[in-house]
Amino acid sequence: MKGKTMKIAQRIARLGTETAFAVSAEAAAFAAEGRKVYPFHLGDMNLRTPANVMEAAIKAMHDGKTGYCPNAGIPQLRETLAADVSASHGIPYTMENVAIQPGGKPTISKFFLTLMNPGDEVLYPNPGYPIYESQIEFHGGKARPYSYIEGERNFEIDLDMLARQITPRTRLLVLNDLQNPTGAECRAAELEKLAELVRAHDLYVLCDEAYFDIRYEGRSTSFAALPGMAERCVILYTFSKKFAMTGWRLGAAIGPREIIDIIIKLNVNDESCSNHFVQYAALEGLTGDQRATGQILKTLRERRDAAVDRLNSIEGVRCFRPNATFYLYPNVTGAMQKKGLTDYDAFRRALLHETGVSVCTRLHFGRPLAGEKNFYIRLAYAGIDTPEIEAGLDKFKAFIES
Amino acid sequence: MKGKTMKIAQRIARLGTETAFAVSAEAAAFAAEGRKVYPFHLGDMNLRTPANVMEAAIKAMHDGKTGYCPNAGIPQLRETLAADVSASHGIPYTMENVAIQPGGKPTISKFFLTLMNPGDEVLYPNPGYPIYESQIEFHGGKARPYSYIEGERNFEIDLDMLARQITPRTRLLVLNDLQNPTGAECRAAELEKLAELVRAHDLYVLCDEAYFDIRYEGRSTSFAALPGMAERCVILYTFSKKFAMTGWRLGAAIGPREIIDIIIKLNVNDESCSNHFVQYAALEGLTGDQRATGQILKTLRERRDAAVDRLNSIEGVRCFRPNATFYLYPNVTGAMQKKGLTDYDAFRRALLHETGVSVCTRLHFGRPLAGEKNFYIRLAYAGIDTPEIEAGLDKFKAFIES
Numbered sequence: 136m137k138g139k140t141m142k143i144a145q146r147i148a149r150l151g152t153e154t155a156f157a158v159s160a161e162a163a164a165f166a167a168e169g170r171k172v173y174p175f176h177l178g179d180m181n182l183r184t185p186a187n188v189m190e191a192a193i194k195a196m197h198d199g200k201t202g203y204c205p206n207a208g209i210p211q212l213r214e215t216l217a218a219d220v221s222a223s224h225g226i227p228y229t230m231e232n233v234a235i236q237p238g239g240k241p242t243i244s245k246f247f248l249t250l251m252n253p254g255d256e257v258l259y260p261n262p263g264y265p266i267y268e269s270q271i272e273f274h275g276g277k278a279r280p281y282s283y284i285e286g287e288r289n290f291e292i293d294l295d296m297l298a299r300q301i302t303p304r305t306r307l308l309v310l311n312d313l314q315n316p317t318g319a320e321c322r323a324a325e326l327e328k329l330a331e332l333v334r335a336h337d338l339y340v341l342c343d344e345a346y347f348d349i350r351y352e353g354r355s356t357s358f359a360a361l362p363g364m365a366e367r368c369v370i371l372y373t374f375s376k377k378f379a380m381t382g383w384r385l386g387a388a389i390g391p392r393e394i395i396d397i398i399i400k401l402n403v404n405d406e407s408c409s410n411h412f413v414q415y416a417a418l419e420g421l422t423g424d425q426r427a428t429g430q431i432l433k434t435l436r437e438r439r440d441a442a443v444d445r446l447n448s449i450e451g452v453r454c455f456r457p458n459a460t461f462y463l464y465p466n467v468t469g470a471m472q473k474k475g476l477t478d479y480d481a482f483r484r485a486l487l488h489e490t491g492v493s494v495c496t497r498l499h500f501g502r503p504l505a506g507e508k509n510f511y512i513r514l515a516y517a518g519i520d521t522p523e524i525e526a527g528l529d530k531f532k533a534f535i536e537s
Numbered sequence: 538m539k540g541k542t543m544k545i546a547q548r549i550a551r552l553g554t555e556t557a558f559a560v561s562a563e564a565a566a567f568a569a570e571g572r573k574v575y576p577f578h579l580g581d582m583n584l585r586t587p588a589n590v591m592e593a594a595i596k597a598m599h600d601g602k603t604g605y606c607p608n609a610g611i612p613q614l615r616e617t618l619a620a621d622v623s624a625s626h627g628i629p630y631t632m633e634n635v636a637i638q639p640g641g642k643p644t645i646s647k648f649f650l651t652l653m654n655p656g657d658e659v660l661y662p663n664p665g666y667p668i669y670e671s672q673i674e675f676h677g678g679k680a681r682p683y684s685y686i687e688g689e690r691n692f693e694i695d696l697d698m699l700a701r702q703i704t705p706r707t708r709l710l711v712l713n714d715l716q717n718p719t720g721a722e723c724r725a726a727e728l729e730k731l732a733e734l735v736r737a738h739d740l741y742v743l744c745d746e747a748y749f750d751i752r753y754e755g756r757s758t759s760f761a762a763l764p765g766m767a768e769r770c771v772i773l774y775t776f777s778k779k780f781a782m783t784g785w786r787l788g789a790a791i792g793p794r795e796i797i798d799i800i801i802k803l804n805v806n807d808e809s810c811s812n813h814f815v816q817y818a819a820l821e822g823l824t825g826d827q828r829a830t831g832q833i834l835k836t837l838r839e840r841r842d843a844a845v846d847r848l849n850s851i852e853g854v855r856c857f858r859p860n861a862t863f864y865l866y867p868n869v870t871g872a873m874q875k876k877g878l879t880d881y882d883a884f885r886r887a888l889l890h891e892t893g894v895s896v897c898t899r900l901h902f903g904r905p906l907a908g909e910k911n912f913y914i915r916l917a918y919a920g921i922d923t924p925e926i927e928a929g930l931d932k933f934k935a936f937i938e939s
Contacts, residue, residue, distance in 0.1 A: 152805050237811075248546065248548065382812065410785055
C-alpha cells in the first residue's frame with residue numbers, strides 16, 4: 136500500500152528522532168554478516184526483571200486486572216509512589232501529585248503540551264537526550280541548548296552558557312540529573328545556581344530523573360527538593376531502569392497538582408490509561424523484596440569499573456568514573472587524532488568494522504554546537520556483560536594503539 | 538504540593554475530555570451509599586481475557602521479552618496483523634503499513650498530528666466518541682460535526698448535513714464505523730457516497746474501526762476497502778474488544794506507508810514502544826485458538842437481545858437492534874415527556890437515583906447541535922451480565938410507567 140502524494144502537516148518537518156536507532160541497525164547488519172558485535176550503543180538492559188515483580192504481574196492478570204483502570208493510574212500505585220518519592224526527595228507529595236504514564240518518555244511531551252506556548256524558549260541539555268530538542272520544536276517552542284564542561288571529577292553544566300541563553304522569552308528548563316550521556320550528576324553548587332536562575336526568571340522545570348536510583352554510592356539529590364522548586368518542577372519518573380522493566384513501559388509524571396490534573400486530562404485524550412496489571416508489578420517493585428534491585432546495581436557497578444579501567448588504559452582516551460547512570464562519555468579526541476580521523480561517523484564506523492565495538496557519538500545527543508573542540512563517544516554498559524566489555528575494549532585499545 | 542499561580546499553555550483551554558468519567562464517579566458515589574447500581578454507562582468489559590492469550594504473555598515475560606522492542610512493534614505482530622487485516626478488509630497491507638500502539642486511542646492524536654494543520658477543518662461524528670472533537674481542537678483544527686438520522690433499521694449518517702459542512706478548508710474526515718454510540722454500521726450506499734465526497738474534496742480519513750470485529754451476523758465492510766480509499770485512510774485497530782483486552786493497552790495504526798512512517802517517528806518521540814510481552818499475547822490472540830472469541834460474541838449477543846427486548850417494552854422508549862458493537866442508543870423522548878423531564882442530566886440522575894440504572898446520554902458524545910428534537914441515552918452491555926440487564930431494565934420500565 137503506497138500513499139498518493141501526501142499533504143503532510145507542517146509540524147512534521149520539525150519532528151526529530153533518536154538517531155541512535157540507525158546505529159542499532161548498522162550493528163545488526165554487521166552482526167548479520169557473521170561478525171561479532173559488542174553492543175555499547177544500546178540504552179537497554181540485558182538484566183532480568185526481578186522474579187517477584189513478574190509474579191505480581193501474573194497474579195494481577197489472573198485476578199482479572201485486565202480491564203481499564205483510572206486514567207491517572209491505580210490509586211494504590213499513585214499513593215505508594217508518592218510516599219516513596221516523598222521519602223527519597225524530601226518533598227511532601229501525595230497521590231494527587233502523581234499521574235502514571237506508559238513509560239518515562241510520555242512525560243516529556245505532556246510537560247511541553249501543558250506549559251509551552253509556540254514561540255516560548257526552552258533551555259535544554261546538549262549533549263542530551265535528543266527527544267527534548269525534538270519535542271520542543273515539534274510543539275512550536277524554540278530550543279536553546281546549554282552544554283557541559285569537563286570538571287575535575289566529572290562533567291559540570293556550563294552555567295555561564297546557560298545564563299547567557301536566557302532571554303525574556305525563556306519559560307522552561309529541562310534538567311536531566313542524573314545525566315545521560317555524561318553519567319554525571321549536578322553538584323550542590325550547580326543545583327543552587329540553577330535554582331537562583333529559575334527563581335529570577337520565573338521558569339518551570341522538567342526534571343528528567345530517569346536515572347535517579349541508578350547510583351553506586353551516596354544518595355541522589357533532586358533539584359525539585361531545593362527551596363521553592365517543587366512548585367515549579369515536574370519530575371519524570373520511570374520504573375524502567377531500577378527494576379529492569381524497560382520493555383514494560385511504565386513511569387509517572389510527578390509535580391504540582393494543577394499541572395498533574397492537566398497531564399491526567401492528556402492521559403484521557405492520548406491513551407486512556409496505562410496497562411492495568413503492569414501497575415501491580417510496579418507496586419511490588421516498590422514495596423516487595425529489594426534484593427534483586429541491589430543485585431542489578433552490583434552488576435552495573437562491576438561493569439562500570441571494567442569499562443572505565445580499560446578505557447583509561449587506551450592512548451588518547453580520557454574517561455571519568457561516574458557514580459551514576461549506566462553511561463560513559465569518554466573524551467576520544469586524542470584517539471581520533473592518532474587514527475587521523477576528524478569525523479564522528481567515520482570514527483564510529485571504523486571502530487565497528489575493525490573491532491565490533493558499537494557505540495554512539497556526540498552526534499546522537501543533539502545538534503552539535505558551534506566551537507566544540509573535543510570529541511566524545513557514549514558507551515552504555517547496561518546491555519553487555521563484563522567479559523564482553525573487557526574483550527570489546529581490549530580490541531578498541533589494540534585498534535587505537537596499532 | 539500545591540502549585541503557584543500557573544502559566545498554563547493556551548492550547549490547554551481547547552482540551553476536552555470524556556465526560557462519561559463523571560457518570561462513573563456519580564455511580565460509584567451512589568453505590569458507596571449501599572445502593573444497587575446497574576452499570577450501563579461503562580464502555581469496559583466484564584469478560585475475561587482468553588486463557589491462551591494470558592498464557593502467551595506470561596511465556597513471553599519468562600522468555601525475557603521485557604526489554605525495549607522496535608518502535609513500530611515486533612515484526613511478527615506487524616506481519617500477522619497486516620495479513621489478518623488484509624484478509625478481513627480485502628486490502629493488500631504488509632508490515633510496513635502497521636505501527637503498533639499502546640491502545641487504540643493513540644492513533645487518534647497521531648493521525649491529527651500527522652495530517653492536520655492549524656485552521657484545517659475536520660468532519661467528525663456527533664454524537665460520537667468525544668475525543669475526536671477534543672483532539673481536533675487541541676491541535677488547532679476546526680471541528681465540523683455531522684450527525685445521524687433514524688433510518689428504517691438503524692441510524693444512518695446524515696449525508697446531506699455532512700456534505701453541507703464541507704468547505705474549501707475541509708481536509709479530514711473521521712469515520713467511526715461500526716459506530717459508537719449508535720451501534721449502527723454504514724450501509725453500502727452510505728460508504729459509496731462518502732467515498733465520492735472524499736475523492737471530490739481530496740480528504741484523508743481516520744477510520745476508527747475499534748468495533749470492526751464486534752458483530753453478530755455477516756461481515757464488516759471497511760470504508761478503506763472502497764476503490765481508491767486505502768491510500769487515503771488510516772485505520773484505528775485495537776485488540777481491546779475482540780480479545781477482552783481493554784486494560785492491556787494494545788492497538789495499531791494501519792495505513793499508507795508514508796503516513797505510518799511518520800506515526801512510527803511519533804512513537805519514537807512519545808512512548809518509545811508498546812509493552813513488549815503484551816505483543817506476544819496479541820499474536821496468540823490473532824493466531825491461536827479462537828473459541829474464546831466466539832464465546833465473547835455469543836455472550837454479548839445474548840445481552841443485546843435481553844436489553845433490546847426490555848427497552849422496547851417500555852412506554853416512550855424506541856430502540857434499534859444493532860448487529861454490531863456493544864452499545865444501544867434508544868430514543869427516550871417519549872419516556873422523558875412522560876416523566877415531565879426536558880433536561881438530560883435531570884433524567885439521567887432521576888433514573889440512577891430511582892432505579893440504580895446508570896447510563897450515559899447524548900451529552901457525553903459531543904456538544905449538542907442546534908435543532909436536536911429527540912432525546913437519546915446510551916447503554917453499554919459489555920460490562921453487565923444478562924440477569925442484571927433484565928433486573929435493571931425492569932426497574933427502568935417500572936419507573937417510567939409508574
